[in-house]
Amino acid sequence: MRLTVIGSSGSVSGPDSASSCYLVEADHDGRTWRVLLDLGSGAFGQLLRHGDPATLDGVLLSHLHADHVVDTAALHVYLKYGPGAPHPRVDIHGPEGTQARLAQICGDSDTPDDQFRVFTWDPAAPVRIGPLSIVPFVVRHPTPAYAMRISGPAENGDGTRVITYTGDTDACAGVAEAAQGADLLLSEAAFEEGRDTVRGIHLTGRRAGELARGAGARRLVLTHLPPWTSPATVHAEALTAYSGPVDLAEPGATWRL
Numbered sequence: 001m002r003l004t005v006i007g008s009s010g011s012v013s014g015p016d017s018a019s020s021c022y023l024v025e026a027d028h029d030g031r032t033w034r035v036l037l038d039l040g041s042g043a044f045g046q047l048l049r050h051g052d053p054a055t056l057d058g059v060l061l062s063h064l065h066a067d068h069v070v071d072t073a074a075l076h077v078y079l080k081y082g083p084g085a086p087h088p089r090v091d092i093h094g095p096e097g098t099q100a101r102l103a104q105i106c107g108d109s110d111t112p113d114d115q116f117r118v119f120t121w122d123p124a125a126p127v128r129i130g131p132l133s134i135v136p137f138v139v140r141h142p143t144p145a146y147a148m149r150i151s152g153p154a155e156n157g158d159g160t161r162v163i164t165y166t167g168d169t170d171a172c173a174g175v176a177e178a179a180q181g182a183d184l185l186l187s188e189a190a191f192e193e194g195r196d197t198v199r200g201i202h203l204t205g206r207r208a209g210e211l212a213r214g215a216g217a218r219r220l221v222l223t224h225l226p227p228w229t230s231p232a233t234v235h236a237e238a239l240t241a242y243s244g245p246v247d248l249a250e251p252g253a254t255w256r257l
Contacts, residue, residue, distance in 0.1 A: 001024065001025070001026045001132075001150075001152035001153060001154065001155060001161050001163065001256075001257045002023075002024070002025045002026070002155065002254055002255065002256050002257070003022060003023070003024055003163055003184060003186065003221075003254065003255045003257070004022070004023040004025070004050060004252070004253070004254045005021075005022055005023075005223070005249045005250060005251050005252065005253045005254075006018065006021035006022060006023055006036070006043050006046050006047050006050065006251065007019050007020055007021040007040055007042060007043040007046060007251060008020065008223045008224065008225065008249040008250060008251060009040075009067075009224075009225065009226065009227065010067065010188065010190040010202075010223070010224035010225050010226040010229070011067055011190065011224075011226045012041065012067060012226065012227065013040070013041045013042040013067070014226070014227035015227065016251070017042075017250070017251050018040060018041065018042030018043040018045070018046050018071075018251070019038075019040025019041040019042060019043060019067040019068065019070075019071075020037075020038040020040040020043070020062075020067060020068050020223070020224055021036060021037070021038050021039050021040055021043030021046070021047065021071070022036065022037040022038065022165065022186065022223075023035075023036055023037075023047070023050055024036075024037060024132065024150060024152070024163065026130065026131050026132055026152040026153055027153070028130050028131035028153060029130075029131075031130075033057050033129060033130035033131060033132060034051070034055060034056050034057055035056065035057055035058040035059070035060055035129055035132060035134075036056060036058070036059045036060065037060050037062070037148065037150075037165050037186075038059075038060070038061060038062055038068040038069070038167070039059055039061075039068070039069060039070075039071045039072050039075060040066070040067045040068045040069065040070060040071060041066060041067055041070045041071060042071065043071045044071040044074035044075055044078070045074075046251060049252075053075055053078050053079070053082075054078070054079060054082070054084065054087040054088075056075075056090050057090075057091070057129050057130060058090065058091045058092070058093065058127075058129045059072065059075070059090060059091070059092045059093070060092075060093050060094075060127075060134060060148055061092065061093065061094030061095070061098060062145055062146050062147070062148065062165065062167025062168065063094075063095055063141060063143050063144060063145035063146065063167055063168060064094065064095060064097060064098065064101045064143060064144075065143060065168070068167075068168070069094075069101065069102075069105065070105055072092070072102055072105055072106070072112075072116075073105045073106050073107075075090070075115075076102075076106050076112050076115050076116065079115040080114065080115050086114070086115070087115070089114070089115055089116055089117045090115065090116055090117070091116075091117045091118075091119065091129075092116050092117070092118050092119070093118075093119045093120075093121060093127055093134070093136075094118070094119075094120070094121065095120065095121055095143075095144040095145065095146065096120050096121075096144060097144070098118050098120065099112075099118045102116060102118065121136040121146050122136075123135070123136050123137060123138060123146075131152050131153050132150055132151070132152045133150070133151045133152070134148055134149070134150050135148070135149045135151075135178070136148055137149065137174040137175065137177055137178040138174045139166065139167060139168075139169035139172055139174045139175045139178075140169050140170045140171070140172035140174070140175075140200055141167070141168045141169050141170070141200070141201060142200065142201060145167050145168055145169060146167055147164060147165060147166045147167050147169060147174060147175045147178040147179075148164070148165045148167070148178070149162060149163075149164050149178045149179075149182070150162065150163045150164070150165070154257060155256045155257060161183045161184075161257035162181065162182045162183050162184075163182065163183065163184045163186060163257065164178050164179045164182040164184070164185050164186065164215075164217070165186045166178070166179070166185070166186065166187045166188050166203070166208075166211075167188070168188055168190075168201070168202060168224065169188065169202070169203065170199055170200050170201060170202060170203060170207070171203065171207050171210070171211065175211060176211060176214060176215060179211055179212070179214075179215035179217055180215045180216065181215065181216050181217070182215060182217045182218070183217075183218050183219065183257050184217070184218070184219045184221060184255055184257060185208075185211070185212050185215065185217035185219065185220050185221065186221045186223055186249070187203060187208040187211060187212065187220060187221065187222060187223065188202060188203055188208070188222075188223055188224035189202075189203050189204060189205045189207075189208045189222040189223070189224065189225060189229075189234045189237075189238065190202035190203070190224050190225060190226055190229060191203065191204045191229070192204060192205070192229055192230065192233050192234065192237070193205070193206050193237055202224075204234070204237055205222060205233065205234035205235060205236070205237030205238040206237040206238065206240055206241050207241075208220065208222060208234075208238050208241075208242075209237065209238035209239065209240065209241030209242035209246070210241045210242070212238075212241075212242045212244065213241055213242045213243070213244075217244065218244060218245075219244060219245045219246075219247070219255070220238060220242055220244060220245070220246045220247070221246075221247045221248075221249050221255070222234055222235060222238060222246065222247070222248050222249060223248075223249035225248075231248050234248075235248055
């Protein structure tokens with residue numbers, strides 16, 4: 001199983017990165033399965049660097065804020081009008097209201113049904129896509145939001161590996177459960193200690209580190225940093241709470257599990 005960063009900027013796209021978008025790939029039964037975690041502003045153009053978007057097996061939306069979903073409109077255009085179009089529909093999984101949100105993004109006169117099949121997250125019903133099992137967990141954010149626990153085959157063929165993606169959340173029971181024993185914890189860290197005092201929206205680097213330590217995660221990757229948040233500050237904060245390896249997500253970076 002492989003994780004590649006397509007975009008890692010938080011809240012808005014930045015000068016060096018598109019907004020949230022991550023590609024998870026796994027080889028199984030003679031083919032590569034490919035799913036996206038979110039598809040935020042500016043991400044579709046960068047996705048083109050990593051293969052044909054028409055080969056996606058699914059798009060998994062953590063929540064419906066623009067910086068996580070707005071480039072579904074670009075994917076819709078590509079599937080409907082791009083090279084080789086029209087392409088088969090792509091499955092999209094997201095919170096309640098995803099269908100209406102996609103229709104809004106794609107344009108009121110252009111429903112997304114022709115290119116997307118939309119499913120609503122149910123924490124009691126894991127989603128299976130090829131060799132990948134995805135379990136959603138309700139997390140703490142101003143809008144309905146989910147973390148995802150993704151299990152898939154190890155790159156070396158030895159057992160199963162787990163990626164947990166927090167989506168956008170503050171510390172809560174849901175994200176702690178999702179992160180338990182993860183081989184890689186892809187955690188948002190949009191806020192800085194002492195600067196951002198509001199709670200219930202985002203993690204800081206320190207709180208992301210506490211999450212990784214408490215969950216026994218093997219590696220922490222910090223992401224969703226807005227252009228006005230210091231990567232060095234967030235990284236240093238995480239190291240005060242977690243003694244394992246800590247990376248900063250950057251476009252094009254890949255981890256093989």
